[in-house]
Amino acid sequence: MGAAAIPIKVLVYGKHIAGNLYGCDRATLMDVNKLNRIVVEAARIGKMTLLDVKAWKIGAGVSIIGIVLESHISIHTWPEYSFATVDVYTCGSNTDPEAAFDYIARALRASKVEKRVLIRSYEEPM
Secondary structure: OOOOOOOEEEEEOEEEEEEEEEOOOHHHHHOHHHHHHHHHHHHHHOOOOEEEEEEEEEOOEEEEEEEEOOEEEEEEEEHHHOEEEEEEEEEOOOOOHHHHHHHHHHHOOOOEEEEEEEEOOEEEEO
């Protein structure tokens, strides 16, 4: 007979989706305005409260950060390699960072997606 499970109380709920996107649409990876719209829509899909979006053109690539009340969305692009990295991190159980990440992968038309799910919660035994 196994040991009894210890009840856990989640004090802070955090979920971080991080990944690499390969074979993305090069034109989109260079287009600041289109990436801005993608971040705005990803926040909506993920049920996040968007506070601000900032973008920087770096050579042909773009780094864009969406600040959400619950944390952030970031996309960094390398169009010369059709490659992007994406992070969607939220606190609170009312958001869906995985849906936001998946939308970004579709919007960038990635042919290969590597995705990691990290639970970043603070728990205590009850």
